[in-house]
Amino acid sequence: MTRFTAQLTTQLDRLGHHGVRRGGRDRAPTLVAVAHGSRDPEALRSVNALLDRVRALRPGLPVRLGHIELNQPLLTDTLAALRGEAVLVPLLLSRGYHVKQDIPDAIAAAPHLTARIAAPLGPDPLLAEALHARLAEAGSRAEAGSPAEAGRRAAAPHRTGGVVLAAAGSRDPDAALDTARTAALLSARLGGAPVLPGYASGSGPTVPEAVRALAALGHDRIAVASYFTAPGRFATQCASVAPGPAAAPLGAHPAVARLVLRRYEQALASAPLSHPAATVGV
Structure with missing residues (x-):
């Protein structure tokens, strides 16, 4: 077991089952998956399939979806409907404008929430x-x-x-x-x-x-x-434009579902939730 794995295991043990800190909050913060959005109808189906895998891996964890643009529900609407604590997990593969600007702006427009922004999925x-x-x-x-x-x-x-x-x-x-x-x-x-x-x-x-x-x-x-x-x-x-095999997008691959939960757990383990939102690992 690597040092990182040992540290993460210890942190998750402190959080307890379903991300609920022992002796602390009674309900796990909502995982808000933040997708970019696309006019391609397959995009929404793919993201929903990914989140179904996430829910199967962590039964009982509240999981919601919000899009930056092009698809419903929009992130601003998802956040407006939430109460309590949330961890926003960008379903994005690198740092960039959406992670650094759009998502923090959406949180700033939801002062009723206590929230954190996890690191994007990539690299990993x-x-x-x-x-x-x-x-x-x-x-x-x-x-x-x-x-x-x-x-x-x-x-x-x-x-x-x-x-x-x-x-x-x-x-x-x-x-x-x-x-x-x-x-x-x-x-x-x-x-x-x-x-x-x-x-x-x-x-x-x-x-x-x-x-x-x-x-x-x-x-x-x-x-x-x-x-x-x-x-x-x-x-x-x-x-x-591929001259040979062209792979499908990442989609609902099981490794991606595990990574979504890893980012959620890393954000929770990094520091107590607070407002205004902090960005973890970006």
């Missing part, structure tokens, strides 16, 4: 695990054959080729740093295969540019890992 080894699984799924679906052969072919792009980590992009340099850290984690999970970030917007190389960079290095089997929480325009756009 659990995301690398989910990305690895999605890449394997894409490879095994793309090529037919026996189960053993399909497994070898699914792994082939990881061993002999490269991977583009397709992300939304941001002008915030912290977002680029976070995405680069995830690329490094995924590379390690893939046994050292090269992983280059490519972006749908903002600064930095586009997905086609990252593909060309890998090809210039001699990698002729290139997969695209979809570093998006849910389906949407950017995920579709990035998948459309």
